Amino acid sequence: MRQPNPTNPPSRVLVVDDDPTVAEVVTSYLRRAGFVVDRVGDGPAALTRAAECPPDLVVLDLMLPGLDGLAVCRGLRERGPVPVVMLTARGDEEDRVLGLEVGADDYVTKPFSPRELVLRVASVLRRSQARPLAGEGVLRAGSLVLDPRAHTASDARGELRLTLREFDLLAHFLRHPGRVFAREELMGTVWGWDYGDLSTVTVHIRRLRHKIETDPAKPRLITTVWGVGYRFDAG
Template identity: 45%
Template sequence: METTPRPTPVEEATIQVLLVEDDERLARLTARYLQEHGIIVTVSASGTDALAQTSRHTYDVILLDLMLPGRDGLEVCRELRTRTDVPIIMLTARGEEADRVLGLESGADDYLPKPYSSRELLARIRAQVRRARGKAGPTSHPVHAGRLVLDPRSLSATLDGKLLSLTTYEFSLLRVLAERVGRVLSREQLLDLVKGSADEVFDRSVDVHIFRLRQKLEVDPRNPRLLKTVRGAGYMLATESEAES
């Protein structure tokens, strides 16, 4: 018998979600289910309206349909990423790997193909909230890794004292690597350690997020010195001596 996942203490605070979906029936059913489980839901039927809503209100998670009238979900996602790091879960009938990669490259934190289970959607929303509220790992103390400092309480990271602009997923991924500096982690290990990553997330999505992190960390992203690839094994955040060599 299936049971709805129970909220953890960090999720007891009210969760506010913006659902961007032009299918009126699906939006109504999804909103009703989430509201029955304590989520406050605002429904928007277009990308233009969604952008206006995010200018006026703050949300914990945005559920963004890919196929929207006018401005599509990818365009909306890219614009949202220029102004906010709110977790974005992309919802779409397109389930091919190329579509997932495109969604993640546009700034989405997670990707859920349609038709989806309402129960799974609720679990993913709560997972994103746990990460965004700084409960993704075992410690809330700052993590130091050479010139890099991460503060789980504020979800902020600095490199050489300069603030980095990271999404919640990028922060969680970088935190996992920073807590294990000098250690090689496979894609599978990274997916497992970044708490809240959904079963549908595939290992190549890690490559996309690593690519985006390198754009923000490295002087020359094509020749990374901090976030290194170990061929056939995975990724590693280099120690200071390794980064300088």
């Protein structure tokens, strides 16, 4: 577990889960890791608390009373960018895709290891607070334009609304056109994890294709190299 950095204020995390046992365990582990934690048990309370005391990150259960996690995530995104780690009760890919579609930056499937959740939270926060690489300029490939410093991306159709992970993934591909990356490599480089569910990478690739490809069913930018991984073809 990380210790709080005395030179920086601890990050504030809002935990939203209607299961008291899960919420208590998650809150306890996050506090022990040095985070300041707020906790609420339903969707409307989550939006109210986030407005009153803006969090640096939200741990958000998908199934909530009042408003479900998808509606809450949409509400948070309307107010401004805030990283979201979604908790899903099932391992269904549909749940993962829905969470990512409305702007979640990561997801964890129940039952989960509290320690792994803390690592996921820390990883997403590090990315959201990270500075661009020194001296790095705008990245381009055809009509795709990505500015790491302004954290903007666009193509011929206009601005691309990317989550933090999608932005990182696209930036990584733009930095290494023509190179094939296995899912394990992408998880280590983009996510910063030594282990985890590799389907996370698959889902993010799929969502990114839907946003940058003319025909996601026949991708021409991010191609699958069967048995190896994925390659970005700049054209």
